[in-house]
Amino acid sequence: MRYVNIADVEAGQFLGKSVYSGNGTVLLGAGIQLTVYMVNTLNRIGVTMLYIQDALFDDVETAEMLTEATKQSLIHGISDTFEAVRSGKEWNAQLIGTTVDTLLSDVLGNKELLVQLTDIRTVDNAQYIHAMNVCLLSTVMGINMGLNYIQAKELAMGALLHDIGKNNILKDEEIAPGVRNHHTWRGYEKLKNKREFNLLIAHVALQHHERVDGLGLPRGLANDEIHIYAKIVAVANTYDHLISHLEGDRALLPHEACEELMAMSEIELDREVLIQFTRMVSIYPNGAGVRLSTKENGVVVRQHKGLPGRPVIRIIRNSNGDNLEIEEIDLAVETTVFIDKVLA
Known part of the structure; x- marks a missing residue:
C-alpha cells in the first residue's frame, strides 16, 4: 500500500484501508475499486489522504496496534x-x-x-x-x-x-x-x-x-x-x-x-x-512517500522500534526500458542518508 494525497488518487485504483462513518460502520471497505464519484465524495467529506493498493508495495502493511x-x-x-x-x-x-x-x-x-x-x-x-x-x-x-x-x-x-x-x-x-x-x-x-x-x-x-x-x-x-x-x-x-x-x-x-x-x-x-x-510514535508512517538526501524518491516500508526517524525506504528505479530496479535502504544502517522531505 501507499499513503497518498487524495489529489493524486485516480478512478480505478483500489482502496488500501477502510474508511469509517461517524458511527463506526464501514463507509468504504478496503479493496474496493474507486470510481470518480467515490473520489469526489471522499474529497467533499473532508478526506485529504488515502491508502491505495500498489503492486510494487503489496507487502507494505501499516502494522496496526488495533484490529x-x-x-x-x-x-x-x-x-x-x-x-x-x-x-x-x-x-x-x-x-x-x-x-x-x-x-x-x-x-x-x-x-x-x-x-x-x-x-x-x-x-x-x-x-x-x-x-x-x-x-x-x-x-x-x-x-x-x-x-x-x-x-x-x-x-x-x-x-x-x-x-x-x-x-x-x-x-x-x-x-x-x-x-x-x-x-x-x-x-x-x-x-x-x-x-x-x-x-x-x-x-x-x-x-x-x-x-x-x-x-x-x-x-x-x-x-x-x-x-x-x-x-x-x-x-x-x-x-x-x-x-x-x-x-x-x-x-x-x-x-x-x-x-x-x-x-x-x-x-x-x-x-x-x-x-x-x-x-x-511512527514519525514516517509505512506507505508514505519521501525524498532522501540522495535526491531519490522512495516509500517507507518498515519501521525500527526505538528508531522512529530511521525507517527502511524502498526505491524503484527504471534502469533499462521496462526493467525495474528495486532497492531498500535501511536508514538505521545507512547513517549518512536522511529523509529530506515527505511527499504528500
Missing part, C-alpha cells in the same frame, strides 16, 4: 456515548470499560510496534477518530511508563472521554467569563458522578488543557499539581490536533508535529512524557 474490530467498537462506543450526552440521555459507562479492555488487549499484544495514526478522517467521524487516537497514544505511553493494568485502564477511559464536555457547548459559551464554562470543567462534571468510574477519570477531562508552566485552563495548575494521566493525555491530544484538521488549520505531517511538540517541552507539556512519546 479493525477493536476500532469499530471504539468508534461505535464513543459515538453512542457522545450522542447520548448531546440528547441528555443516560449513557453506558460499562460499555466504555468493556471497549477499553479490548483496546488494552490489542496494545499489550503488540508492544513491539510503533504507533501509526493512519485512519481516514471525514467530517462525520473526525471527533471519534480523535478520541480513539488520543486513547491509543495515551495508553501506549502509560504502559511504557510503567502503569499497571488498572492504572492503564483508568488512563485509557479518561483519554477516550477527555472531550466529553464539548458536547452541547457553543464556542461563545466556552470563552465566556468563568472557568466552569470551559469544556474541561463540563467534562469533569459529567464524569465525576459516574459510580462506575474512579474520580481520576474525571480529572483527566478536567486537567488535559492545563500547562506545566501554570498558564493553562481551567485552573492554572502547574507541574506536579497536574496528574500524570492528564499530562499524558495532553501530549496525545496536542499531537492528534496537529496532524488533523480539527481546528481548521493546515494539518502537519507527523515529523513536523513532533518538532512542534518538542518546542512545547517544559512550557506547555511535560518533558518526561514527551520523551516517551517520541519513542513510540
Whole structure:
C-alpha cells in the first residue's frame, strides 16, 4: 500500500484501508475499486489522504496496534456515548470499560510496534477518530511508563472521554467569563458522578488543557499539581490536533508535529512524557512517500522500534526500458542518508 494525497488518487485504483462513518460502520471497505464519484465524495467529506493498493508495495502493511474490530467498537462506543450526552440521555459507562479492555488487549499484544495514526478522517467521524487516537497514544505511553493494568485502564477511559464536555457547548459559551464554562470543567462534571468510574477519570477531562508552566485552563495548575494521566493525555491530544484538521488549520505531517511538540517541552507539556512519546510514535508512517538526501524518491516500508526517524525506504528505479530496479535502504544502517522531505 501507499499513503497518498487524495489529489493524486485516480478512478480505478483500489482502496488500501477502510474508511469509517461517524458511527463506526464501514463507509468504504478496503479493496474496493474507486470510481470518480467515490473520489469526489471522499474529497467533499473532508478526506485529504488515502491508502491505495500498489503492486510494487503489496507487502507494505501499516502494522496496526488495533484490529479493525477493536476500532469499530471504539468508534461505535464513543459515538453512542457522545450522542447520548448531546440528547441528555443516560449513557453506558460499562460499555466504555468493556471497549477499553479490548483496546488494552490489542496494545499489550503488540508492544513491539510503533504507533501509526493512519485512519481516514471525514467530517462525520473526525471527533471519534480523535478520541480513539488520543486513547491509543495515551495508553501506549502509560504502559511504557510503567502503569499497571488498572492504572492503564483508568488512563485509557479518561483519554477516550477527555472531550466529553464539548458536547452541547457553543464556542461563545466556552470563552465566556468563568472557568466552569470551559469544556474541561463540563467534562469533569459529567464524569465525576459516574459510580462506575474512579474520580481520576474525571480529572483527566478536567486537567488535559492545563500547562506545566501554570498558564493553562481551567485552573492554572502547574507541574506536579497536574496528574500524570492528564499530562499524558495532553501530549496525545496536542499531537492528534496537529496532524488533523480539527481546528481548521493546515494539518502537519507527523515529523513536523513532533518538532512542534518538542518546542512545547517544559512550557506547555511535560518533558518526561514527551520523551516517551517520541519513542513510540511512527514519525514516517509505512506507505508514505519521501525524498532522501540522495535526491531519490522512495516509500517507507518498515519501521525500527526505538528508531522512529530511521525507517527502511524502498526505491524503484527504471534502469533499462521496462526493467525495474528495486532497492531498500535501511536508514538505521545507512547513517549518512536522511529523509529530506515527505511527499504528500
